[in-house]
Amino acid sequence: MASDIEAGSKYIPEMSKKEIEELRSSIRAASIKVIKENTERMKKTWPNRPETMEYFDEISNFFGQREKEIREQKEAGKKVIGYSCMFAPVELILAADAIPVRIGSGWYDAAKLGDRIMPVEVCPVIRSTVGAKMVNLSPYLELSDAIINPLTCDGRTKLSEILSDYKPILPMCPPRVKDDPQSLSLWTEEMQVIKKKIEEVTERKINRKRLRSSIKVMQRATKAFRRLQDLRKGPPVIMGRDAMLVNQTSMWDDIGRWTEKTEALCDELERRVNEKKWACPPDTPRVMVTGTPMMWPDSWKVPNLIEESTPQGVMVADELCSGDRILYDPVGVDEWTMSDMFNAVSERYLMASTCPCFTSEHGNEDRINWLMDRIKENKVDGVIYYVVRGCILYAMEYARVKRVLDRMGLPVYYLDTEYTREDVGQMKTRVEAFLEMLEARIDI
Amino acid sequence: MLTAGIDMGTQRVKVAILKDNQIISRSQNFCGFEPTKAAEQAFEEAMKSVQLSRDQLQHVTATGAGVNMAPFSDSTISMMGADARAGAYFFPSARTIIDVGAEDARAVSCDENGTMLDFVVNARCAAGAGTFIEAMARALEVELEEMGTLSLKADRASPINASCVIFAESDVVSLIHREEPKPEIARAIFDAMAERVSSMVRRLGVKPDVILVGGVAKDAGFVSSLKRTLGMDILIPEESLFAGAVGAALIAAKRAGKGR
Numbered sequence: 001m002a003s004d005i006e007a008g009s010k011y012i013p014e015m016s017k018k019e020i021e022e023l024r025s026s027i028r029a030a031s032i033k034v035i036k037e038n039t040e041r042m043k044k045t046w047p048n049r050p051e052t053m054e055y056f057d058e059i060s061n062f063f064g065q066r067e068k069e070i071r072e073q074k075e076a077g078k079k080v081i082g083y084s085c086m087f088a089p090v091e092l093i094l095a096a097d098a099i100p101v102r103i104g105s106g107w108y109d110a111a112k113l114g115d116r117i118m119p120v121e122v123c124p125v126i127r128s129t130v131g132a133k134m135v136n137l138s139p140y141l142e143l144s145d146a147i148i149n150p151l152t153c154d155g156r157t158k159l160s161e162i163l164s165d166y167k168p169i170l171p172m173c174p175p176r177v178k179d180d181p182q183s184l185s186l187w188t189e190e191m192q193v194i195k196k197k198i199e200e201v202t203e204r205k206i207n208r209k210r211l212r213s214s215i216k217v218m219q220r221a222t223k224a225f226r227r228l229q230d231l232r233k234g235p236p237v238i239m240g241r242d243a244m245l246v247n248q249t250s251m252w253d254d255i256g257r258w259t260e261k262t263e264a265l266c267d268e269l270e271r272r273v274n275e276k277k278w279a280c281p282p283d284t285p286r287v288m289v290t291g292t293p294m295m296w297p298d299s300w301k302v303p304n305l306i307e308e309s310t311p312q313g314v315m316v317a318d319e320l321c322s323g324d325r326i327l328y329d330p331v332g333v334d335e336w337t338m339s340d341m342f343n344a345v346s347e348r349y350l351m352a353s354t355c356p357c358f359t360s361e362h363g364n365e366d367r368i369n370w371l372m373d374r375i376k377e378n379k380v381d382g383v384i385y386y387v388v389r390g391c392i393l394y395a396m397e398y399a400r401v402k403r404v405l406d407r408m409g410l411p412v413y414y415l416d417t418e419y420t421r422e423d424v425g426q427m428k429t430r431v432e433a434f435l436e437m438l439e440a441r442i443d444i
Numbered sequence: 445m446l447t448a449g450i451d452m453g454t455q456r457v458k459v460a461i462l463k464d465n466q467i468i469s470r471s472q473n474f475c476g477f478e479p480t481k482a483a484e485q486a487f488e489e490a491m492k493s494v495q496l497s498r499d500q501l502q503h504v505t506a507t508g509a510g511v512n513m514a515p516f517s518d519s520t521i522s523m524m525g526a527d528a529r530a531g532a533y534f535f536p537s538a539r540t541i542i543d544v545g546a547e548d549a550r551a552v553s554c555d556e557n558g559t560m561l562d563f564v565v566n567a568r569c570a571a572g573a574g575t576f577i578e579a580m581a582r583a584l585e586v587e588l589e590e591m592g593t594l595s596l597k598a599d600r601a602s603p604i605n606a607s608c609v610i611f612a613e614s615d616v617v618s619l620i621h622r623e624e625p626k627p628e629i630a631r632a633i634f635d636a637m638a639e640r641v642s643s644m645v646r647r648l649g650v651k652p653d654v655i656l657v658g659g660v661a662k663d664a665g666f667v668s669s670l671k672r673t674l675g676m677d678i679l680i681p682e683e684s685l686f687a688g689a690v691g692a693a694l695i696a697a698k699r700a701g702k703g704r
Contacts, residue, residue: 310520411562426565429509433522433563440525440559 009165011117012134024135027109028063031137035061035297038304045307046239046279050272052265053242059249059258060296066252067139070099074143079202082144082167084129084159085152086321087174087353091331091345092195093148094214094255096202101140102251103147104322105129106295110137111419117162123390124419125293126155130162140252146170146201148194152357153393170197178350178358178366188346195342208338215331215341221255224262225327228269232316233378235282237269240315241303242279247323248296279314285438286316286379290371290401291386291394293322301424302386302415305431313435317378319354319371328352356393363400371401375410382411382438384431389418411437446496447503447700449692450483450517451526452510455546455574456659457483459490460689461501465533465697469494470686475510484515503700505692509548519699524552524563526691531655532558533694534681539651542670542678543687544641544660546574551645558694564648571608572640574660580633583616584626592665595630602632612636630665638669645674654678657687 039057043049059066074080081093082103093100105111105128113134114127132138141147146168151157160171172190175183195206228246231237246265250258272278287306294302306313318324329352333344354367374380383405387395398414405412413434417423445465451458457479461469471490473482491497506514507526514520521529523543531541532554542551549572550565566572581588602624604615612633619629645654654676660666661684671678683690 425509429522430563430565433524433560436522436525437560437562 011162012165013116015134020135023113024137027107027135027137030109031107031297032061032063038297038300041304041308042239042241042245045312046242048277048279049239049242050265050268052261052268053246055261056242056246056249056265059253060245062139062297067143069254070101070140070143073099079145080140080143081146081148081198081201082141083148083150084156085150086326087150087152087172087349087355088148089191089194089345089349090255091211091214091218092191092198092206094217095206095210096198096204097210098145098198098202098204100255101144103129103138103141103144104293104295105132105138106297106299107132107137108298108419108421110135118158121390123153123155123292123392124388125295125391126159128419129159133163133166141167146197148172150174152355153391155390168201170194170201174350174353174355174357176357176359178353179360184347184350187350188343191342191346191349208336208341211338211341211345212336215333215345217256217259218327219330221250221259221262222327222330224259224266225250227266228262229317229324229328231266231269231273234273235276236279236284236286236314236316237272237277239279239307240287240318241300241307244294244303244315244318244323245296247326250327280312283442284312284314285435285442286381287313287384287435287438288317288319288371288374288378288380288382289315289323289384289386290319292388292391293320294386295322298419298421301417301421301427302384302431305424305428306384306435309428309432309435311432311435311439313431313438317374317380319367319374321355324374325354325370356397364397367397368401368404372404372408375405375408380410381442382413382434384434385412385414387414387416389416411441445697445700446501447505447693447696448487448490448501449526449689449694449696450487450504450506450508450514451523451686451688451692452479452483452506452508452514453545453659453688454509454548456685457486457508457510458686458689459483459486460683460686460693461490461494461496462690462693462697465694467683467686467690467693469496470683470689472685479510479513480515483513487515503696505696505699507688507692518696521692521695523688524550524565525560526688526695527657528552528554528560528691529558529694530657530681530687530691532556533690534657534683534687535653535655535679537653538655538679540645540648540654541687542641542645542654542656543658544573544656544666545658549573549641549644549658551641551648553648553651558691562648564644566640566644569608569640571612572637572644574658576612576637577633577660577663577666579613580616580630583613584620584629586626586630591630591633592663592667594627595634595665596627596668598625598627598631600628600631601635602628604629604632604636631669634663634665634669635673637666638673641670642673650674650676652676656680657684659685661685 110131113131506517
């Protein structure tokens with residue numbers, strides 16, 4: 001039934017075309033500058049940075065080659081499906097011959113625009129994603145024909161509604177309890193629904209052959225991804241920021257090409273391991289970060305601080321859905337039947353996730369186990385627990401994680417911040433003190 | 445061995461000169477608008493009083509919020525690292541060092557060698573730092589130095605709810621209008637501040653002995669409130685204002701010894 005309520009947009013304030021254009025071009029210009037600066041800073045910290053990294057620098061430019069490429073493919077008839085979070089099954093998007101792109105926003109300036117709709121208490125990742133949409137800033141969001149939005153937290157739940165003022169939104173509802181017998185079957189049903197929706201948007205059927213080939217493509221990507229993460233277990237042969245950049249570009253690059261380029265990078269890094277050509281001194285404190293996703297380009301704040309600090313640190317691992325978690329887990333298929341493949345995809349996206357949206361009697365055990373494994377395997381000296389204000393789930397889980405790390409005798413520091421550049425000075429002091437502490441422990 | 449530490453605080457710069465780890469000279473100066481110049485002056489003064497020249501120093505380490513504005517240094521150390529070192533130097537039994545300065549408060553836990561084990565900071569709120577006392581002294585129309593002695597005269601504290609400088613100021617104004625005795629208001633101010641600092645320290649874990657350093661450690665009113673809220677005794681070194689500078693100079697000695 002049509003009513004007055006349904007007329008017009010639900011959330012987005014009216015803005016003149018002129019204002020939108022002005023804001024878009026100024027934030028875009030600032031963002032291009034930040035991307036360039038971050039790249040320069042990474043190059044400076046890692047003087048013998050391999051040439052194979054340059055490919056990822058190029059792909060990391062949101063307003064460059066990759067945008068053009070997607071635009072051209074879209075004009076030729078391909079569909080683009082954006083997704084806000086790692087619960088979205090990339091294999092199904094690929095099987096429908098669509099282009100998957102992650103649209104979660106790391107733009108600080110865009111968060112301020114989101115303030116026009118939401119109070120500042122709301123997580124800045126959400127405010128920034130909405131802000132970016134308000135001024136058509138994000139090329140990947142703009143190019144998306146539909147957006148898969150898993151409802152992991154309260155912010156994402158309302159994000160669905162707000163973004164639906166602009167784009168078809170395909171929400172997914174992950175169960176909050178992972179180990180109950182019905183959880184996986186509920187999630188598999190959710191997958192069935194999203195499959196149908198993807199098929200509707202793309203007007204392509206996801207058949208056995210296509211799903212099989214997309215699973216294989218992603219398995220190869222996971223293999224390359226894991227190879228890179230394994231290289232970070234030894235003395236530092238790659239700086240953490242650079243590894244994080246490689247990891248993140250997989251979320252918007254052509255995944256087949258990304259896999260090739262990552263393999264080439266790993267070849268080079270393996271040569272360097274043999275030559276003992278390290279990216280920084282082998283006794284550099286080894287840091288792991290966990291918490292709120294850190295999105296390129298503005299949320300490079302903490303990685304920049306860690307790896308440019310005096311004393312210097314190196315990020316050897318992370319537990320971030322914008323980092324080491326992206327492609328770590330393969331889809332494991334026994335029989336290549338449609339239902340088996342489908343169940344395998346469903347299982348991979350639910351069971352392998354360490355998102356704090358889950359709860360269990362033992363306190364999100366999978367996340368704790370992931371942290372403990374990485375700490376041991378990657379010989380981590382200390383953990384930085386990163387939370388942006390408003391990120392309730394990560395903030396609340398800190399006490400639990402701290403207790404486990406305390407028991408392991410591992411220093412952990414809770415670093416809270418906002419989508420702002422203004423607190424860099426204060427954060428620098430804290431990161432430096434933390435690294436001094438790690439350095440002193442290594443000395444002993 | 446001669447070393448120096450320069451502590452570039454938010455309100456004052458402090459300099460300490462050490463000879464074989466013994467303080468032989470110290471000096472301080474207000475930052476004003478030219479902290480670098482102020483630090484140079486303080487440094488010259490400290491050197492002059494013991495008739496030393498800069499080339500006789502083996503290592504100079506700088507610390508503090510304005511560490512980038514230090515006139516010169518061979519190395520830097522975080523404020524927390526310097527606090528830990530200084531705390532254990534003043535009192536070998538020190539395990540928790542609380543530093544309350546003009547614009548921030550922090551606490552560090554350390555081992556018997558003065559190596560920092562953990563730290564917490566309160567860098568976003570002025571209500572747990574020295575400027576809070578200044579603002580409240582203005583509101584009460586008393587001298588900053590009188591605030592402590594004034595508060596010690598009170599047996600109870602006036603009720604103040606606000607823990608924010610801005611709101612606390614209007615609270616204080618309405619207490620004055622209600623003709624609450626000034627000592628009780630002063631005590632309420634110190635209690636509120638001590639409450640902030642204690643909850644920060646509790647996040648770290650309060651391991652005795654607890655040492656208080658920083659500019660505010662000289663304020664008897666705050667010290668009394670902090671002892672009460674923490675429920676334990678607190679040790680205060682005579683050179684509390686110079687803790688950062690002394691810590692930095694000790695680090696300098698360690699680094700000079702290592703040949704860094």
